[in-house]
Amino acid sequence: xxQRLQIGATFIIMYLSFGYLIYPNQIYLxxxxxxxxxxxxxxxxxLFLIWIYVKGLNYFPKHDIIDIxxxxxxxxxxxxxxxxVINLIALVAVNVRLHTVLINKIFLPRTxxxxxxxxxxxxxxxxxxxxxxxxxxxSIFFFCMVVPIAIFNILSSVVNFDLHNxxxxxxxxxxxxxxxxxxxxxxxxxxxxxxxxxxxxxTFRPLFxxxxxxxxFLLSVVYIPLxxxxxxxxxxxxxxxxxxxxxxxxxxxFFNRQTIFFGIAVIGLVTFTNSLMLWMAGRILQKMWKNQxxxxxxxxxxxSILALTLSLLIPNKSMIDDCFYWGIRVHxxxxxxxxxxIFIYGFFRKKxxxxxxx
Amino acid sequence: xxxxxxxxxxxxxxxDDFFIETEIVNDITLYFIGFSTILDVPKSxxxxxxxxxxxxxxxxxxxxxxxxxxxxINKINKAVLAGNLVLVSENGQWNAIVDxxxxxxxxxxxxxxxxxxxxxxxxxFGENIQINIGIIRQRLNTERLCLCSxxxxxxxxxxISMLYVAGKAPxxxxxxxxxxxxxxxSDIETMDDLNxxxxxxxxxxxxxFFATELPIQAIHALKENRVVLxxxxxxxxxxxxxxxxxxxxxxxxxxxxxxxxxxxxxxxxIGAIVTLILPALYVSLxxxxxxxxxxDLALFVLKSREGIPLSAFxxxxxxxxxxxLILEAIVRLPKTVGPAVTMVGGIILGxxxxxxxxxxxxxxxxxxxxxVASSAIIxxxxxxxxxxxxxxxxxxxxxxxxxxxxxxxxxTVIYLASLTSNxxxxxxxxxxxxxxx
Numbered sequence: 056x057x058q059r060l061q062i063g064a065t066f067i068i069m070y071l072s073f074g075y076l077i078y079p080n081q082i083y084l085x086x087x088x089x090x091x092x093x094x095x096x097x098x099x100x101x102l103f104l105i106w107i108y109v110k111g112l113n114y115f116p117k118h119d120i121i122d123i124x125x126x127x128x129x130x131x132x133x134x135x136x137x138x139x140v141i142n143l144i145a146l147v148a149v150n151v152r153l154h155t156v157l158i159n160k161i162f163l164p165r166t167x168x169x170x171x172x173x174x175x176x177x178x179x180x181x182x183x184x185x186x187x188x189x190x191x192x193x194s195i196f197f198f199c200m201v202v203p204i205a206i207f208n209i210l211s212s213v214v215n216f217d218l219h220n221x222x223x224x225x226x227x228x229x230x231x232x233x234x235x236x237x238x239x240x241x242x243x244x245x246x247x248x249x250x251x252x253x254x255x256x257x258t259f260r261p262l263f264x265x266x267x268x269x270x271x272f273l274l275s276v277v278y279i280p281l282x283x284x285x286x287x288x289x290x291x292x293x294x295x296x297x298x299x300x301x302x303x304x305x306x307x308x309f310f311n312r313q314t315i316f317f318g319i320a321v322i323g324l325v326t327f328t329n330s331l332m333l334w335m336a337g338r339i340l341q342k343m344w345k346n347q348x349x350x351x352x353x354x355x356x357x358x359s360i361l362a363l364t365l366s367l368l369i370p371n372k373s374m375i376d377d378c379f380y381w382g383i384r385v386h387x388x389x390x391x392x393x394x395x396x397i398f399i400y401g402f403f404r405k406k407x408x409x410x411x412x413x
Numbered sequence: 414x415x416x417x418x419x420x421x422x423x424x425x426x427x428x429d430d431f432f433i434e435t436e437i438v439n440d441i442t443l444y445f446i447g448f449s450t451i452l453d454v455p456k457s458x459x460x461x462x463x464x465x466x467x468x469x470x471x472x473x474x475x476x477x478x479x480x481x482x483x484x485x486i487n488k489i490n491k492a493v494l495a496g497n498l499v500l501v502s503e504n505g506q507w508n509a510i511v512d513x514x515x516x517x518x519x520x521x522x523x524x525x526x527x528x529x530x531x532x533x534x535x536x537x538f539g540e541n542i543q544i545n546i547g548i549i550r551q552r553l554n555t556e557r558l559c560l561c562s563x564x565x566x567x568x569x570x571x572x573i574s575m576l577y578v579a580g581k582a583p584x585x586x587x588x589x590x591x592x593x594x595x596x597x598x599s600d601i602e603t604m605d606d607l608n609x610x611x612x613x614x615x616x617x618x619x620x621x622f623f624a625t626e627l628p629i630q631a632i633h634a635l636k637e638n639r640v641v642l643x644x645x646x647x648x649x650x651x652x653x654x655x656x657x658x659x660x661x662x663x664x665x666x667x668x669x670x671x672x673x674x675x676x677x678x679x680x681x682x683i684g685a686i687v688t689l690i691l692p693a694l695y696v697s698l699x700x701x702x703x704x705x706x707x708x709d710l711a712l713f714v715l716k717s718r719e720g721i722p723l724s725a726f727x728x729x730x731x732x733x734x735x736x737x738l739i740l741e742a743i744v745r746l747p748k749t750v751g752p753a754v755t756m757v758g759g760i761i762l763g764x765x766x767x768x769x770x771x772x773x774x775x776x777x778x779x780x781x782x783x784x785v786a787s788s789a790i791i792x793x794x795x796x797x798x799x800x801x802x803x804x805x806x807x808x809x810x811x812x813x814x815x816x817x818x819x820x821x822x823x824x825t826v827i828y829l830a831s832l833t834s835n836x837x838x839x840x841x842x843x844x845x846x847x848x849x850x
Contacts, residue, residue, distance in 0.1 A: 162816045185831040192830040322819045
């Protein structure tokens with residue numbers, strides 16, 4: 056029961072972390088009207104992939120994806136997981152840099168960005184070193200820290216809504232389905248961590264509930280800027296959701312800006328997501344080079360130093376957004392290929408076994 | 414003199430309270446051996462005389478009153494050290510270890526001194542390990558309550574007893590505790606000595622154990638699949654493993670209706686969180702992120718700090734340390750002097766420092782709230798470590814403001830979540846029952 060809660064919480068936090076910064080921009084670029092269609096179609100695609108993934112993983116109880124892929128062959132591990140690790144490290148780097156800029160803007164406008172970068176990175180590394188057990192146990196805390204704030208932000212933004220801004224709501228278009236950029240948005244999903252949890256039976260149901268809440272959240276992230284600014288303005292904004300948070304003023308509240316709260320949620324999201332990604336990268340690297348006995352800690356520290364260097368190398372703000380989007384695009388390939396590979400291999404292995412038993 | 418008597422005498426030659434006396438009982442001379450400081454000699458002699466009156470022969474007497482008869486010299490030495498009376502017949506043919514009339518060295522059962530339960534039974538554990546176990550046995554009379562006793566230590570042997578409910582506490586947990594106790598090869602003087610043998614927590618403020626004075630709490634822990642240890646001469650039940658939940662929930666809460674108990678627990682949780690973040694919040698809002706407040710609130714805060722020479726961080730850390738000093742001083746001092754310190758401290762904190770414009774009014778309020786909040790937590794040890802953990806958060810927030818506060822809080826939570834005792838996480842809510850099927 057506890058583990059299911061933790062997995063659900065982790066799922067939601069990971070999606071929130073990826074979702075609210077670049078995701079709305081990409082949706083606005085895809086379609087001018089009926090954005091909900093795009094969000095829900097994408098959600099359904101993701102749900103299908105999650106189902107395939109869980110189904111595939113359930114063919115191999117008590118194994119993680121590294122074990123499963125190395126059963127196919129060592130080359131498979133290299134082909135699928137090496138790009139994934141590189142992608143993970145790059146994502147950590149861009150993610151932390153992206154959020155550093157945001158946090159810098161919200162809390163400490165006069166401080167240079169690198170101390171914040173170091174702080175965020177070091178705490179993520181510390182968490183990753185403590186292991187998956189600690190990360191999962193923390194997930195509930197992060198959930199309690201982030202989700203009420205997110206809900207509060209969403210509800211409080213209602214004061215600025217203008218219903219005319221989002222019309223026309225119902226003009227079904229299917230043009231975006233032909234757009235390649237739509238499929239690249241699959242990279243915003245982050246369910247691959249499920250393959251690293253070792254358990255007898257992975258259940259789909261908690262993920263389904265988590266998925267519903269994530270879709271609701273993504274809808275709100277896309278629609279709040281639309282409600283407040285309208286499509287034409289929202290497209291022009293670098294981070295529409297942040298800007299809409301900034302526009303809210305509640306007179307009875309003791310904080311000057313809503314963004315402060317939003318910033319607190321962001322800190323929780325970025326530390327948690329990065330620590331889980333660093334741990335996954337470290338885990339893959341450790342298991343890939345089994346004969347060279349290196350500790351998980353060393354691999355995690357190695358990955359985080361690499362990510363830190365990468366993030367320091369990104370020169371300017373527009374580059375960060377671009378890099379993040381490119382990282383997400385590359386992530387799409389892992390998100391599609393890893394679940395399918397595992398599912399197909401598991402399916403055929405089971406068939407072969409059944410034939411052998413006969 | 415007999416060989417055996419000589420040997421015992423040489424072993425205890427440096428002990429002035431050691432006695433060997435001869436006494437004629439039923440026309441037979443007997444040697445009485447023991448420590449006069451532990452046993453009540455005249456009463457013990459009288460007891461032997463009375464028993465002898467009803468026993469026709471020496472063998473009958475020895476077998477009636479002796480716990481063990483005709484033992485070797487090593488056992489005699491041990492028995493003497495353990496506070497028993499040893500009887501040896503004149504010719505050395507017979508000897509016996511007798512349970513004596515002991516000096517009243519133990520205090521009787523009293524009310525709890527460290528905890529104050531409301532609407533609950535008022536007895537508490539004492540120094541005597543047998544009585545402590547007896548209290549538990551009396552209240553939890555089931556055959557599933559198991560007891561294992563050990564003697565550990567290098568210089569002195571101390572008794573440790575482990576209690577658990579068979580079929581409830583996981584076997585792996587019991588085995589691990591047993592292994593840890595058997596590993597002990599040095600003297601156990603304090604809880605921390607014992608803590609050392611239960612896993613890697615040398616510099617951790619969180620102990621593996623939760624100590625309680627209240628039998629109801631210990632029994633509740635047993636029923637919750639945990640293990641309870643008793644150390645002789647230590648008037649606490651040592652509950653293993655210690656969980657985060659112990660900070661907010663106590664077995665006594667449930668003497669109130671559920672809603673009230675839940676309210677109490679929520680208050681304690683708020684107390685812990687407030688202790689951790691309030692000083693840090695003050696520093697970050699005053700010195701690093703004043704723009705976060707609404708304008709009128711920010712102006713009010715600024716006004717209260719007008720003319721104060723210290724920086725917000727210095728001001729806060731001084732006050733926090735001062736308060737912790739006062740709390741420690743009150744505990745340390747005898748009861749007659751304690752109130753004086755409280756009064757002086759109160760005047761310094763409440764009035765003098767504000768009037769001298771050293772600290773702001775607002776800070777005094779913050780500090781008072783923190784002291785009150787930290788006292789709401791259950792267990793002195795828990796309260797102390799929460800008080801300690803507020804310092805790193807305070808320092809971080811003085812550098813990074815609200816960001817530092819969040820990071821500090823996250824760091825604290827991650828640290829607490831990473832703690833485990835025998836693979837049972839500190840932050841878990843319940844320990845799984847042993848699967849008996």
